[in-house]
Amino acid sequence: MERRTIGAAALEVGAIGLGCMPMSWAYSGSQQRGDRSLRTVHAALDAGVTLLDTADMYGPFTNELLLGRVLKQRRADAFVSTKAGLLVGDGHVVANGRPGYVRRACDASLRRLQTDVIDLYQLHRADPEVPVEETWGAMAELVAAGKVRALGLCAMGVRAVRRGGPARDLYDGTIRQLERVQQVFPVSAVQAELSVWSPEALGRLLPWCEARGVGFLAGMPLGNGFLTGTLTPGVGFEPDDVRARHPRFTAEMMAANQPVVAGLRRVAARHGEGVTPAQAALAWALAQGRHVVPVPGTKQERWAVENAGAAGLELRAEDLAEIEGLPGARGSWD
Helix, strand or coil: CCEEEECCCCEEEECCCEECHHHCCCCCHHHCCHHHHHHHHHHHHHCCCCEEECCCCCCCCHHHHHHHHHHHHHHHHCEEEEEECEEECCCCEEECCCHHHHHHHHHHHHHHHCCCCEEEEEECCCCCCCCHHHHHHHHHHHHHCCCEEEEEEECCCCHHHHHCCCCCCCCHHHHHHHHHHCCCCCCCEEEEECECCECHHHCCHHHHHHHHCCEEEEECCCHHHHHHCCCCCCCCCCCCCHHHHCCCCCHHHHHHCHHHHHHHHHHHHCCCCCCCHHHHHHHHHHCCCCCEEEECECCCHHHHHHHHHHHHCCCCHHHHHHHHCCCCCCCCCC
């Protein structure tokens, strides 16, 4: 698989990552099975995926424990990325960026992951009660202590901004945070949503990263599964599935956004039998820059292997032009 370099620390990863969150959090709890998830992670590694992306809040904690079972056997095959800064309470999530907490959270993640070092430690969200420089400084101390190799920042979600009305750029707040923490210790990677139906990061956030050699982890590159073309409008989701409350996953909006999937099917078909809309969507994300690493999430071995195969799909100019010309995705915030 093609290799890509992340950030000033020159960390090398495969062109496609594996988002492990759905194995323990946010998607169809009845389908989350530990043994199947373990097989999925192993299959992804066998297919050339190296970056495994998790967080202490997924589960909470169970996702890191699951990955720890794999890493105990295959640490040399994996690039481990985890996150801290969010606490899961009874029906709510709160930020905690206090330096002491960050240090304890790192040690706990190391134990659960059964490793001596975390390759990329990401701040999940900044704590509004703590200057982000203080949180980032504590994370930098972890690098100095040899517990972490590089630091990353997860971009603030853009959906709340959308609901609030027009904005000059949906990632202005994230860029301000990045510019502040960059003065304390180098940012190696930024993780943000980027997909065919959510391209907002192309405006200013991705160019900011490219100009500074900062890696970009493209989260949700398959549009929470919609861009795979495997979801049927109106079928519905389990109550604990985030898509049950997502404004683009009502039956009406899923039907309205089918032209996006149809366009990806056309592009995929031009590249031969067996090429899928999901692979076309991932190849589009890869085409956005040498620093971009899509991190699709899945619970299933089949999809992990299919996603890894997208690294070998090179879209032509006509393909990119067709995708660029697809109608914008619709949702209840529009």
